[in-house]
Amino acid sequence: MEVMTREELGERLRTLRKRRGLTQEALAEAAEVSVDSVRRLENAAFSPSFDTLTKLAKGLNVPKVALITDHYDEEDDLAVMLRALPSPHKEVAVAMLGTLYVQASMTS
Template structure:
């Protein structure tokens, strides 16, 4: 359950940021305090169905759009797999792999 709460919160945050809104702006739009939005996005609280409907309307997304976690879970699984592969290497090889990954990430951020 905790994982679902965290995924839901992360998905809401992702959509809010994609819309260029701050937590405070979203909170005003749905008539709650910014702190409440923060708790939801951090996975500490579940929003009520009524609040989810208000968020969906404010963010112009279908209600089910909040539950599209698949791409988020894939990223988490990739990170776990990468960690496993790194741990299988000896120390020197791990250092080389780390440098390569770091350089690749830097290039990807610049694209």
């Protein structure tokens, strides 16, 4: 397992944040860190402490490993988001994914 560089961490943080539709300000609030910290991390200006990584992972609702290694992809992210949904929303999401899957398999 290869650990990411600061630049890769910044890009991963930005990608996960945007995938969730969060602004830097919203992530900072959810993670209980400063907006400046989020900005500086995304721009690879410093290396975060373990505490900051933990807070960011919690704010993004991902395991810490998602921020520091390349062994976390869109499928893992989708599973985490799906598990976090309340039951009625989860059922809707699964039905929508099922429909997309059927449509995609018919066009392949």
